Each structure stands twice: as C-alpha cells, then as structure tokens.
Amino acid sequence: MNKTVSSRPTRMGRAAAALLLAVAAVVPSAFAGSASAATDIAPGDAVWVGPSVGGGTHITPVYIPVPADTGNPGTADYWAYCIEHDVSLRPSTSAVIGDFSSYLGSNYFTDPAIQAKVYWIVTHAYPSVSVADLAIAAGAPGLTLNDAIEGAQYAIWRFTDLTFDASWDWASPNSEAVYWHLVNGAHANAGATPPAPADIDVSVAGPAAPGAGGTLVGPFTVSTNQATAGVASNPAYAFTDAAGDPIDPNAVVDGQQVYLDLRGVAAAGSATVTATVAGADGTGLVVSTPEVGSTTPTAASHRQSQILVAASTATTSAAASGTWAAAAVPEIGTTLTDAADEDHILAWNGGSLVDTISYSGLTAGQEYTVSGELMVKSDGSSTAITGQTTFTPTSAAGTVDVTFTVPSGYAGAALVAFETLYAGDTATGTPVAEHKDIDDVNQTVTLEEQPVMPAIGTTLLDSADQDHTLAWNGGTVIDTIAYTGLTPGIEYTVSGELMRRSDGSATGITATASFTPTSTSGSIAVRFTVPNGYAGESLVAFETLYTGSTASGTPMAEHKDIDDAAQTVAVEKQPAGTAPTVTGLASTGSALPVGLTAVAVTAVLLGAMFLIRRRKAHSEL
Structure with a gap:
C-alpha cells in the first residue's frame, strides 16, 4: 500500500491536527527504566504488548516470549512507539512481529522514505539513546523522561500522519527541543529507504559430554558477530581456559572456549552459562496487534501498529547448560x-x-x-x-x-x-x-643380607711331627690356612712369608698356592722350606689372600699377627760341637739346583787352595 495524505478520505487541517495530537504524556516511574536485556527477535515471532502508559503520547513495553504471568511480566524486553495514530491501541495482548513490508496500516508509513525517516527517529530517540545523551544532543538541559517520549512520539506522527509541523501543545520547551532535533535530523539524514535492521548474534554451545566435579568442565564455545561478549554462570563459578588459567569473563571473543572451574567442587551438579553482548536486534520492526476476538491481525481488521525499539542498555544473550558427576575420591x-x-x-x-x-x-x-x-x-x-x-x-x-x-x-x-x-x-x-x-x-x-667378608687364619706346624718346633738345621713347615667368606667357583691365591718374631723382619722365605673353593669356607695348605741357619729363631707365618691366579692386586684378606702362637714355629738351638753354619740363606719352598751346589763347592775348594799357596810362598821368603 502506498497511499499519500492527499488520497486519504479525510484530510487533517493544521489546527485539527494540533488538537487531535497534542496530548500531554505522563509516564509513571514503573516504566521509566529502559530494558536491561533483550531476547533475539525476528519477523514472525509472537510477542506480548504490555499495558500502554499515558494519553496521546505513550511508549509501550513489549515482551518476548509471552510472559507466563502477564499480570506481573517484569522488565520489558523492548519498547514500542505508535506509527498509526488514527487506530486505537489494544494493550495487554499478544501481537506479532514483522518487517516494514508487513505493515497493515494505510497512512504515510507505507512510503519507504517515511519509513526511513521514522527509523532514523527511533534510533536517535529514547530509549535507543539515554535521556542524558539525548538532552545533550537536543540541547535540552534537565530533560525528563516524559519530555523525551513526547518529543519522539510527536516527531514520528509528524511523518506517519502529517505532512507538516503542527503547532503541538508542548509539555515543556525541552520536549519541543527533542522534537526539532529528531525531525530536522530525519530530514537531513534519512535515505530514500530504511536501512537493514541491526544483526546482533551470540550463541553458546555446551560441552558434548558431562564433566566431573573437581575438574574443569567444558568447553562452552561462544560465537558472536560482536567484538566481545561477557559470560556468566548460574550458579556462579569462575571461568578458565583449557589449561586452567583464569580468563576475563567480560572479554570473550568469537569462537573462544571457556571452562567452569570446578576444581574445588566435589558434588555433582549443573550450571547454565550465559553469553551476553551489548545491543539487540529488533529496532525498526513492526508490531501488529489483532482485533479483539481475533488472533491474526489483517489490513482490514487490526489495532494500532507500533514500531519496535531496543533500549540503549539492551543486550542479547544466549545460554547453554552443562552437568557434571561427583568428583572422584582422590x-x-x-x-x-x-x-x-x-x-x-x-x-x-x-x-x-x-x-x-x-x-x-x-x-x-x-x-x-x-x-x-x-x-x-x-x-x-x-x-x-x-x-x-x-x-x-x-x-x-x-x-x-x-x-x-x-x-x-x-x-x-x-x-x-x-x-x-x-x-x-x-x-x-x-x-x-x-x-x-x-x-x-x-x-x-x-x-640383601650382609655378605660374610673373606677372612683367613693360619696354623704353622713342622711337617715332620705336626708340632710348633723345627729342627735346628731347618726343614719343612706347613701353614694350614682356614678361610671363610669366599665365593665358590672363584679362583684365589694365597701368599705367605715367614717373619722373625724377634724383630719382625722378613726372612725372605715365601710360598704361594692357588685354589678354587667349592664352598665359602675351608682350608688350604702352604708349604715353606726353612734352610739351615735359623737355629734358635721363632718364625711367624704372615699370609695374604688375593682374587685370581696370582698374588697381585688388592688383598681380599690377610692374617699378620707377630704374636699369634698358632702361626709360630720355634727353631731349635744348634747343639754344641756342631760345625758352624751360614745363616740367612732363604728358601722359597723348593730345593736348590744341583749345578748351583757344585759351583759353590768348587768355589770353596779354589779358595782353600789359594790360601795354601799364599802361605807357602810366604814361608819361602
């Protein structure tokens, strides 16, 4: 429908319009606040139009969805101004949302250029703009809410139902200042057609599976076409990222994943996470109300049409829930x-x-x-x-x-x-x-059990009669070495030496024996050959045990006690009248070679002959 004012059945005169439209607006304080939250809205949605307030100028609260208790609907989601003055309002009823093309009236609002001007007005008037900001823009210090609504409504009617600026019965100079601010702005800034309505989106996707108490529960993925969103949970919990680090819940960006911090929560439970962005869709949409007794408004049968306005404080929210099982017991x-x-x-x-x-x-x-x-x-x-x-x-x-x-x-x-x-x-x-x-x-x-450390003890005896006394001119002694703590199957070597008990000096008489024990304890005999020359001495056997086939390396055990009687043999004194002997010739436990003995005898004979010849020569002198 594209009617102009000249084609209407009755044309308003300026004076008649002034009388008809100039009604003071009185808005109770209960409706003074702007909507603090808005639910996403689109053409085709059902809404509920609350009780209208005021007389000739009014603003109407709009709720989506229809409140469960219409007698106490709470804070409005949106507000609406009249765009069809000659049609009476039907408050406290259900209505339907549509775009500009769904408009059922026949006044000038059918013209896209008028729609553009009205759209400019509602986006620059209260509640799209706060009263304080509007007062500055309009040059109206001390502007009241009533004056703000009156100036906006008169400005809308100026274009939807008139073609001129009527002599309005202003409630105050401030309402007139708002009127001229909006009318002049619409003339100067509105285009030939209204712009596309605002598109403000936000959504939350909850976790795919339940979480567990004592952990991070999520992710809750926030999607929005706005710069940032704020998140909150009910019940209230802190938010973190996937690593458990705190995040700023007021600066969540598109695609960000957030988690409920339940690290201190043991019981099972659930929570709703809500993401909220500033602003709301809906400003400029048309509210169409059916006649009494009808649920569907038509061009032939409808009540006053209104234009929807989102408040400057409006927000758009979306929510998702998450659940969790009780925390596992540590x-x-x-x-x-x-x-x-x-x-x-x-x-x-x-x-x-x-x-x-x-x-x-x-x-x-x-x-x-x-x-x-x-x-x-x-x-x-x-x-x-x-x-x-x-x-x-x-x-x-x-x-x-x-x-x-x-x-x-x-x-x-x-x-x-x-x-x-x-x-x-x-x-x-x-x-x-x-x-x-x-x-x-x-x-x-x-x-492991503490191992028995290798140890040895010795018993030195004359091999001839198994006592601790040896003939004055030497013989063979056997040192029986008792051992403990050895490892069966490992080869050992025992090395012994006879020492003079009188002064602890070595005799040079040594002997060795290698053996492989079959048990950890046992005994091994070492044989020493004592030559002539130790008559009257006491000889003590010192023994040292080594690992391996040679007497080298670190000793495993030793027994060296100069006062140990068990490892001592006394050599008898030389009997009187026996030829003197040369002492100190050591034996290593083996007989002297025959050749070496012959050489020694020859040397003695040669020496004797030399002495005899010297004596003869001397006597001849």
Whole structure:
C-alpha cells in the first residue's frame, strides 16, 4: 500500500491536527527504566504488548516470549512507539512481529522514505539513546523522561500522519527541543529507504559430554558477530581456559572456549552459562496487534501498529547448560623399587629407592604434596627415612616419584613405603589420601643380607711331627690356612712369608698356592722350606689372600699377627760341637739346583787352595 495524505478520505487541517495530537504524556516511574536485556527477535515471532502508559503520547513495553504471568511480566524486553495514530491501541495482548513490508496500516508509513525517516527517529530517540545523551544532543538541559517520549512520539506522527509541523501543545520547551532535533535530523539524514535492521548474534554451545566435579568442565564455545561478549554462570563459578588459567569473563571473543572451574567442587551438579553482548536486534520492526476476538491481525481488521525499539542498555544473550558427576575420591597407590635396577632388592649396604606413586581423582592445576616414610616390615616400626615431593597435576590421574636414601645398617630387612597426600605445598593439614599397607608387596623392598667378608687364619706346624718346633738345621713347615667368606667357583691365591718374631723382619722365605673353593669356607695348605741357619729363631707365618691366579692386586684378606702362637714355629738351638753354619740363606719352598751346589763347592775348594799357596810362598821368603 502506498497511499499519500492527499488520497486519504479525510484530510487533517493544521489546527485539527494540533488538537487531535497534542496530548500531554505522563509516564509513571514503573516504566521509566529502559530494558536491561533483550531476547533475539525476528519477523514472525509472537510477542506480548504490555499495558500502554499515558494519553496521546505513550511508549509501550513489549515482551518476548509471552510472559507466563502477564499480570506481573517484569522488565520489558523492548519498547514500542505508535506509527498509526488514527487506530486505537489494544494493550495487554499478544501481537506479532514483522518487517516494514508487513505493515497493515494505510497512512504515510507505507512510503519507504517515511519509513526511513521514522527509523532514523527511533534510533536517535529514547530509549535507543539515554535521556542524558539525548538532552545533550537536543540541547535540552534537565530533560525528563516524559519530555523525551513526547518529543519522539510527536516527531514520528509528524511523518506517519502529517505532512507538516503542527503547532503541538508542548509539555515543556525541552520536549519541543527533542522534537526539532529528531525531525530536522530525519530530514537531513534519512535515505530514500530504511536501512537493514541491526544483526546482533551470540550463541553458546555446551560441552558434548558431562564433566566431573573437581575438574574443569567444558568447553562452552561462544560465537558472536560482536567484538566481545561477557559470560556468566548460574550458579556462579569462575571461568578458565583449557589449561586452567583464569580468563576475563567480560572479554570473550568469537569462537573462544571457556571452562567452569570446578576444581574445588566435589558434588555433582549443573550450571547454565550465559553469553551476553551489548545491543539487540529488533529496532525498526513492526508490531501488529489483532482485533479483539481475533488472533491474526489483517489490513482490514487490526489495532494500532507500533514500531519496535531496543533500549540503549539492551543486550542479547544466549545460554547453554552443562552437568557434571561427583568428583572422584582422590586415591594413591605406590610401587617401591631400587633406583639402580628397578627391582625390589636393594644392596645390603643401602642405596636409593624410588617410590612411584600413581594417583587418581586429583584436581588438575591444583598443587599437592606427597610425603613418604619407610617402615620396617617385621615390626612396623619407623626408620625415620623420609621423602617428599610437591607437584601440580595436569590431569586427574597420573604418577609422581618420591626418592628415599637408605643408609647402611638395614641389611636383611624388608622396608615398606607409607605415603600420604596433602593439598598444597606442604605436608600439613588433613590428608587428601594415603596408602599405608605393611603387607603390600608393591611398596616393599628387601635389602640383601650382609655378605660374610673373606677372612683367613693360619696354623704353622713342622711337617715332620705336626708340632710348633723345627729342627735346628731347618726343614719343612706347613701353614694350614682356614678361610671363610669366599665365593665358590672363584679362583684365589694365597701368599705367605715367614717373619722373625724377634724383630719382625722378613726372612725372605715365601710360598704361594692357588685354589678354587667349592664352598665359602675351608682350608688350604702352604708349604715353606726353612734352610739351615735359623737355629734358635721363632718364625711367624704372615699370609695374604688375593682374587685370581696370582698374588697381585688388592688383598681380599690377610692374617699378620707377630704374636699369634698358632702361626709360630720355634727353631731349635744348634747343639754344641756342631760345625758352624751360614745363616740367612732363604728358601722359597723348593730345593736348590744341583749345578748351583757344585759351583759353590768348587768355589770353596779354589779358595782353600789359594790360601795354601799364599802361605807357602810366604814361608819361602
């Protein structure tokens, strides 16, 4: 429909229009506030038009969806101005939303150019603009809400129902100032057709599966065509990113994923996450109201049409819900092993143990401290050997190590690790979990028995009669070496030497024997040959044990006691009247070679002959 004022059945005169339209607006304080929130709205949506306020000029609250309790509808989602003066308003009823093409009236608003001017007015008037900002723009200090509404409504009617500026019955100079601000602005700035309505979108996609208490629950993905959105949850929880770091809930951007921080929440529950952006769709849409007794407005049968306005404080919101199960109860289990080879056996003289603690039900991102102590399995007593680790898990389940240093002194004992888990960076307060089972083989390590150290002892005897006395002119002595702590199947060598008991000096008489024991203890005999020349001496056997086939390297054991009677043999004194002997000729336990003996005899004879010849020559002189 594209009617002009000249084609209408009756044409208003200026004076008649002034009388008809100049009605003072009185808006109670209950309707003075702008809408604080708006729900996304589009053509075809059903709305509810609240009770109209005022007389000739009024602003009407609009609700979407239709309130469950229309007697107490609460804060309006939108507001509406009249764009069809000659048709009476039907308040407190359902209506339908449409675009400019759905307009059912027949006044000048059917003209797209008029629609553009009215659209400019409602986007620059209250409540699209606050009263304070409108007062500055219109040059109307002290502007009241009533004056703001009156000036806007008169400006709209100026274009929808008149073609001239009537002599309005102004409630105040400020309402007139608003009128001229809006009319002049519409003349100067409106185009030939109205612009496309604002498109403000926001949505929230909830998590695909339920979460768990004590964790981060999400993600909630926010999508919007606005610069930023704010998020809030009901009940209220803090928001984080996927890593558990806090985010600014008032600066969420398109596509951002946020999480509810439930790391301190143990019980099951649910929450609704709402994303909100500033502004709302809907300004410029047309509200069409049906006649009494009808649910569908038509061009032939409808009540007053209105134009929708979103308030300057309006926001657009979307929500999604998330649920979570009760937090898993924190649990720990331990596996104690030797740090060197990861088994449950530790060397007899101690070493390092590693207790690998597996945990579950922890809160990712929260700091914990695990404290352990080694206990003696046999009687449950404490060793006072402790270890401690502070860590921050990245997930509810995982492992962490605690190291213990076991000193010497626990050979043969079985040690059991007891572990206790605490929240925080110290091992204090109420434990979160513990694992203390004296019979748990996984948290038990056994120390090897202390090995018997190789040791030897000797008994030196005359081989002839098995006593501790040797003939004055020498003979053979046997040192029987008793050993303990040897390893069967390993070759050993024992090396001995006879020492003078009188001054501890070496005789140079030595002997060695190599052997491979078949058990850890036993005996081996070493034979010494004592030459003539030790009459009256006491000889003591010193013995040293080596690993291997030679008497070299680090001794495994030794027995060197100059006062040990068991390893001492006394050589008899030389009887009187016997030929003197040369002492000090050492024997290594073997007979002297025959050739060497002949040489020695020859040397003695040659020496004797030399002395005889010298004496003869001397006597001839």
